[in-house]
Amino acid sequence: MEEQSYYTEKLASLGTLAAGVAHEINNPLAIILGFTEILLEKTHPDSEEYDILKTIEKQATNAKRIVENLLSFVRHKEHKEQLVNINDCINTVLDMMNNTIMINNREVKKDLQETLPLIKGDPGELQQVLFNIINNAIYVMKGGGILCISTKYDGHWIIISISDTGCGIPKEHRQRIFDPFFTTKEVGKGTGLGLWVSYNIIKKHNVIITFETKTKEESEKPGTTFIIKLPGER
Amino acid sequence: MAERILIVEDEPHMLKLLSMILRDKTPYEVIITNNPIEAVELAKNEKFDLVITDLKMPGLHGLQLLEEVKKA
Numbered sequence: 001m002e003e004q005s006y007y008t009e010k011l012a013s014l015g016t017l018a019a020g021v022a023h024e025i026n027n028p029l030a031i032i033l034g035f036t037e038i039l040l041e042k043t044h045p046d047s048e049e050y051d052i053l054k055t056i057e058k059q060a061t062n063a064k065r066i067v068e069n070l071l072s073f074v075r076h077k078e079h080k081e082q083l084v085n086i087n088d089c090i091n092t093v094l095d096m097m098n099n100t101i102m103i104n105n106r107e108v109k110k111d112l113q114e115t116l117p118l119i120k121g122d123p124g125e126l127q128q129v130l131f132n133i134i135n136n137a138i139y140v141m142k143g144g145g146i147l148c149i150s151t152k153y154d155g156h157w158i159i160i161s162i163s164d165t166g167c168g169i170p171k172e173h174r175q176r177i178f179d180p181f182f183t184t185k186e187v188g189k190g191t192g193l194g195l196w197v198s199y200n201i202i203k204k205h206n207v208i209i210t211f212e213t214k215t216k217e218e219s220e221k222p223g224t225t226f227i228i229k230l231p232g233e234r
Numbered sequence: 235m236a237e238r239i240l241i242v243e244d245e246p247h248m249l250k251l252l253s254m255i256l257r258d259k260t261p262y263e264v265i266i267t268n269n270p271i272e273a274v275e276l277a278k279n280e281k282f283d284l285v286i287t288d289l290k291m292p293g294l295h296g297l298q299l300l301e302e303v304k305k306a
């Protein structure tokens with residue numbers, strides 16, 4: 001009990017610290033990116049200088065993404081609850097990501113139950129969770145695959161299932177995927193904050209998130225399924 | 235007469251960046267200051283069509299600054 005409150009406190013003060021640091025970093029990053037853009041316009045695209053400026057832009061953009069991810073969690077943005085139709089959230093996110101999903105031989109299979117009860121929640125936050133999970137799924141299906149998204153209501157829970165036919169998550173990583181900064185992506189490609197942010201949003205919504213995963217050593221059909229269960233009272 | 239934009243920002247590099255972008259990309263006349271108090275003085279004597287201001291600045295908060303400018 002005591003230990004837990006110690007950790008909560010420690011997390012809270014880390015949050016405050018992170019928010020402070022993030023703000024201090026955001027301004028210099030905005031300045032770096034802004035001037036880089038100005039110089040890019042004045043530089044010939046075939047020159048070495050242009051490549052260097054592009055590198056500066058890319059690295060600073062990566063840093064900015066990390067800061068934004070951190071802030072999106074610690075900022076305690078007002079959590080605005082309203083009645084939400086989860087199918088609408090899913091369709092919004094899929095529309096937004098459509099172009100990215102459809103390249104590289106990826107296919108989407110959607111099976112949404114038509115009459116779902118509405119749930120109380122923050123649609124922006126729920127979309128962020130869906131975005132992060134779908135984003136991870138398409139990342140592991142770079143060479144093609146099938147993204148299945150389904151919703152159903154079992155009289156008590158609304159169950160969202162998002163599955164991919166990617167590589168699966170190896171045993172030694174399964175405990176860690178929700179940890180902040182845990183990533184297996186190349187340096188600069190991922191922040192390792194996607195699932196952590198999602199998990200923290202989900203906690204606020206009294207929701208259960210689980211996953212099932214099989215690597216190609218474990219199954220002929222490797223892949224990962226994330227299952228989100230929301231209480232759906234009619 | 236061209237429309238006039240006043241930029242108020244205490245961080246000198248951000249001020250320079252904003253003014254460069256606005257001067258490059260818009261036809262407007264851009265006037266800058268790093269001091270919110272001076273901004274109020276400027277607004278008393280001249281007319282601006284748009285004020286772009288930082289919020290946290292020593293001396294005067296951006297929102298107070300806007301109130302003062304509107305009064306002037």
Ligand SMILES: Nc1ncnc2c1ncn2[C@@H]1O[C@H](COP(=O)(O)OP(=O)(O)OP(=O)(O)O)[C@@H](O)[C@H]1O
Pocket residue numbers: 132136137140164166167168169173177178182183184185189190191192193194195196224
């Ligand atoms: N669908 C999946 N299939 C296989 N591995 C996954 C899947 N989803 C998550 N992971 C593993 O969990 C790690 C953490 O995921 P998380 O979304 O938190 O960060 P990230 O995707 O690495 O970075 P970012 O979200 O910033 O792009 C990933 O790097 C990956 O190793």
Ligand SMILES: [Mg+2]
Pocket residue numbers: 132135136190194195
């Ligand atoms: Mg991710």
